[in-house]
Amino acid sequence: MQRGQTRKHLIGAMSAAILGMGLAAAPAMAQQPAQTQPPIASPAPDYSNAQLESFVNASRKIAMISQEYSPRLQAATDEASKRKVFEEADGKMVKAVHDEGMTVDQFNGINQALQQDPKLVNRVQELAK
Secondary structure, X not given: OHHHHHHHHHHHHHHHHHHHHOOOOOHHHHOOOOXXXXXXXXXXXXXXXXXXXXXXXXXXXXXXXXXXXXXXXXXXXXXXXXXXXXXHHHHHHHHHHHHOOOOHXXXXXXXXXXXXXXXXXXXXXXXXX
């Protein structure tokens, strides 16, 4: 199912992006497992400031969504309830990315580049101020 795959990749990317930029992240996102292998060095695409600003704006919206939905997810008592809350949060996260003029793949691509390029991290942090 394509939507399910998008959700899986989007949620994982959100935590890394938000934590990597130093933006406020929800407790559930902070619990993501640490990367065990060093990233493979490859040249990062040359992102424009406009693309990075969209990424920052989407990340901020996602952080707020995560903070809103984390307590609801933790309070859910059964798998069906958890899945419903998770899917609702995911839909809002995907919409936040799209509202910034990005696709989930573009968002994830910037997130992956951030994990490999300290200079790009610095650029994003400057834009996030």
